[in-house]
Amino acid sequence: MHPRSNSHRHGDADSEAEASTSLPATTGAPKETPLPWTQLSALLAVRLAEPINFALVMPFIYEMVEGFEVVKNPQDVSFYAGLLLTSYSICQAITIMYWGPLSDRIGRRPTLLMGLTGDLATFVLFGLSKSYKWAIITRSLNGFFAGNTAVVKSVVAEISDDSNRPRMMALLPLMWNIGVVAGSAIGGLLADPANQYPSIFGRFDILRTYPYLLPCLVGSLTTAMGLFVGLFKLKETLVIEPAVPDVVTQEASIATETTHLVSTAPQQNGEPLPAHSMLSLLTPTSKFVMATNVLMCLAIAMGDQIYPIFAASAPADGGLGFSTRDIGISLSVSSVAVLYLQLVAYPKLVQKYGTLTCCQMGLKIMTPFFFAMPFLSLLSSSIERIIAGKTFMRLPMPTDWMSFVGFEYCMLWILLIGLLLVRITGNVLAFTSLNLLVSNIAPSKAMLGTMNSMQQLGTTGMWTAGPLISGTLW
Numbered sequence: 001m002h003p004r005s006n007s008h009r010h011g012d013a014d015s016e017a018e019a020s021t022s023l024p025a026t027t028g029a030p031k032e033t034p035l036p037w038t039q040l041s042a043l044l045a046v047r048l049a050e051p052i053n054f055a056l057v058m059p060f061i062y063e064m065v066e067g068f069e070v071v072k073n074p075q076d077v078s079f080y081a082g083l084l085l086t087s088y089s090i091c092q093a094i095t096i097m098y099w100g101p102l103s104d105r106i107g108r109r110p111t112l113l114m115g116l117t118g119d120l121a122t123f124v125l126f127g128l129s130k131s132y133k134w135a136i137i138t139r140s141l142n143g144f145f146a147g148n149t150a151v152v153k154s155v156v157a158e159i160s161d162d163s164n165r166p167r168m169m170a171l172l173p174l175m176w177n178i179g180v181v182a183g184s185a186i187g188g189l190l191a192d193p194a195n196q197y198p199s200i201f202g203r204f205d206i207l208r209t210y211p212y213l214l215p216c217l218v219g220s221l222t223t224a225m226g227l228f229v230g231l232f233k234l235k236e237t238l239v240i241e242p243a244v245p246d247v248v249t250q251e252a253s254i255a256t257e258t259t260h261l262v263s264t265a266p267q268q269n270g271e272p273l274p275a276h277s278m279l280s281l282l283t284p285t286s287k288f289v290m291a292t293n294v295l296m297c298l299a300i301a302m303g304d305q306i307y308p309i310f311a312a313s314a315p316a317d318g319g320l321g322f323s324t325r326d327i328g329i330s331l332s333v334s335s336v337a338v339l340y341l342q343l344v345a346y347p348k349l350v351q352k353y354g355t356l357t358c359c360q361m362g363l364k365i366m367t368p369f370f371f372a373m374p375f376l377s378l379l380s381s382s383i384e385r386i387i388a389g390k391t392f393m394r395l396p397m398p399t400d401w402m403s404f405v406g407f408e409y410c411m412l413w414i415l416l417i418g419l420l421l422v423r424i425t426g427n428v429l430a431f432t433s434l435n436l437l438v439s440n441i442a443p444s445k446a447m448l449g450t451m452n453s454m455q456q457l458g459t460t461g462m463w464t465a466g467p468l469i470s471g472t473l474w
Helices: 010-016 036-057 063-067 072-105 108-127 132-144 146-159 165-190 206-211 211-231 284-312 324-353 355-386 397-440 444-471
Strands: none
Touching: 036 108, 036 146, 036 165, 036 211, 063 072, 063 132, 063 284, 063 444, 072 108, 072 132, 072 284, 072 355, 108 132, 108 146, 108 211, 146 397, 165 211, 165 324, 165 397, 206 211, 211 324, 211 355, 284 324, 284 355, 284 397, 284 444, 324 355, 324 397, 355 397, 397 444
């Protein structure tokens, strides 16, 4: 579908000029425009596919690499597991700057559909892994097609205005976190089903040969659904409109969180103004926003990617001794709070305090997670000593152990879920706010794909470096 003309879009530009995304309610912000649910629901279905496939491998990645027998020392498994996780992010970083500009040229819809098709095929191939080499090749190919995030953000910015953009942008990390919850649960509960549920899946030889095929197939169903909905329901949103001149005043080049998404400066003599180059987008404000995004993503990537390795490692090695199922449960339970945070809390907070303040709050809230999480291993070690080194982290707990370690065991899970909730809360506030800030500093809608790709490049770059750094340090 070809991009549509902008000849009938003047009303949208006028409505966007009425209010800023993050002005406090006390300044008389306009009434929120109703959300375009027909288009938005199709977009959210497309968005849900990527996080499910991303998070699905987390619960069993340690066990998977261990089963490949690529290392003799068990303590080296974490490095190879981190390398496998990183391969996805490396390939995503290589291609991310092509997806956004591609959508600026050929349209959002065909770009999204291409990404979903590649994601579906490569993830099924990953489930057929029987060697480390095959796993890292297919995971890398999966990363090549994971460029939809920047394009989805561009579509949201194009179908929203200043009054409803915070709520619509909040739905994107909501879909991400729902996908992470679902993916973690699928990966943890369905990995190696022939051994986990021998009475149900034990007779299927293919599931013994490919122990991780079933969760990958189930996860791919979501991708197939997103592809189907996108094919028949998603409409093209790219509009052809003139960009602002490359030569701007110093005052105009310094954007704030209240800067309008689309410039309202008039054209000269009705002629289209020259398009922005990529370098011209790097204003002082955009550099600051991008740098904040990079540093935040590095910290989060290191914490998120090391958690499944930390949880799966034995307490003697500084971990928790969790099973694959328990890792999936811990990731899923803590993320339920996202529903309230994204749908209810965040829109109210951003309206009251503004986008920038919410971003700063998120960064502060996340800090305790990184300092406190390692100390949970001490509690796990205490429980292991009580039960004389038996494997204890298996739900449900045997009744004869509860009289000895019931209090410590309950405290471990309470503290763990509490810290994961802290992490989720900070992620929601910081990530959603940064998405809004990046959209607000784009000079025009025609450059949204490129601007969001620049942000996503920094994000994927840190998701590449984070696992390598944390896996090596572990």
